[in-house]
C-alpha cells in the first residue's frame with residue numbers, strides 16, 4: 357500500500373484507556389499493521405471493560421500488557437522496555453482521567469507508568485463526554501501536555517455515546533493512521549534553514565491545499581476541480597519568507613513546493629487529523645477546497661450496476677477544518693486565514709463567511725463561470741480583514757497573489773512585535 361508509507365517498519369505502542377471508543381482500537385491495529393507497522397498494546401483496567409485483551413492480542417499478534425505488578429510481564433518486558441522498543445506511543449482513546457494523570461506525572465498503573473518513563477514521542481486521541489472535554493481542568497491538562505510536546509489528534513465533533521453532541525468523539529482509526537504517518541513524515545522532512553533576515557523565521561505556518569476525495573466505494577470518489585495551485589503557491593511564498601511550513605495537501609498533480617514539509621491526505625477527515633497533528637502553528641492558511649459532504653457509508657466492495665435502479669447515495673457533512681481550527685482556545689493559531697470562492701456579491705458573502713467561520717482574514721476569490729480561476733494560473737481576489745476595509749487586488753498570477761498574502765502576514769506579525777512594550 358503506497359499511502360502512509362512512512363509507517364512501514366515502525367513500532368507503535370498503543371495505550372488503550374477506558375472509554376467507549378476503545379471498541380475501535382482492534383480496527384486501528386489492523387489498519388496500522390496493513391501498512392507495515394507493528395503494534396503492541398497496553399490496556400488499562402478501564403480499557404479492558406470495553407475491549408478484551410484477547411481481541412487486541414489476536415489483531416496485534418502480540419502479547420497485550422495490562423498489569424504493572426505481573427512478575428511475568430516485569431521479567432519478560434518491564435515498563436521501561438515497553439517504551440524503549442517503540443518508535444512512538446499513541447494513547448487512544450485518551451480519557452480525561454489518563455490525560456490528567458499524564459499532566460500530573462502520576463504513575464499508578466502500567467499505562468501511566470509507561471507514559472512517565474518514556475522519552476519517545478507521544479500522541480493522544482482524546483475521547484470523552486463533551487462537558488468533560490470542555491471542562492477547564494481538561495483544557496488546562498491538554499495545554500500542559502501540548503507544551504511538553506505531546507501531539508493531540510482530535511477529538512471530532514458529533515453525536516456521542518452518552519447522547520450529547522459536541523467535541524469529544526475519538527478520531528476515527530484512519531484519521532489516527534494519518535496522524536501517525538504525518539508524525540513520521542515530519543521526522544524525515546529536511547530541516548529548514550533559518551535566516552534572521554527573513555521576517556517569518558521562527559514562525560510555523562500550516563497551509564491546506566487542493567481538493568479532498570471522498571470515497572464512495574473502493575474505486576469511486578466524490579471530488580472537485582481544485583488544482584491546489586493557489587494553496588501550494590501560498591506555502592512556497594511563506595517558506596520563502598522564512599516560515600517553517602507544513603503543507604497538508606489533498607490529491608493534486610503538482611510538485612512539492614521547496615522547503616515545505618508536505619503531508620498528503622485524501623479525505624476531509626484525514627486533512628483535519630493531519631492539521632491537528634501538525635499544531636501548534638502561528639499561522640493557518642486554509643486554501644483547500646474541502647468537500648462539504650461525504651458518503652455516509654462507504655461501500656466495502658465496488659457497487660454493481662445490476663438491478664433497475666441506480667444506488668441512492670446518502671451524504672453526511674464533513675468537518676469544517678477552518679471553523680474547527682478557528683475556535684478560540686490554546687491551540688488556535690495566532691492568525692487564521694480562510695478562502696472563500698464566490699460567484700456573486702463576492703465581498704459581501706465573504707465578509708459574512710469570515711465572521712461565521714471565526715477566522716481573522718479571508719481571501720475572497722471570484723470563481724464566476726469564465727473567470728478561469730479553477731485550475732487556471734491567475735486569481736482575482738479581495739483581502740477581507742476583521743478590522744479593516746476590504747482590499748481589492750488586481751487580477752494577478754497565483755504566485756503573486758501568494759507573495760502579496762505572505763507579505764501581508766509578515767507585516768501583521770511585525771506590527772504585533774512593535775506593539776510589545
Ligand code: C5P
Nearest residue numbers: 642643644646675676677678694695696
Ligand atoms: O464554506 P466554504 O467552503 O465556502 O469556506 C471556504 C473556506 O473554508 C476555505 O478556506 C476552505 O479551506 C475552508 N473549509 C474547510 N473545511 C471545510 C469546508 C471549507 O476548511 N469542510
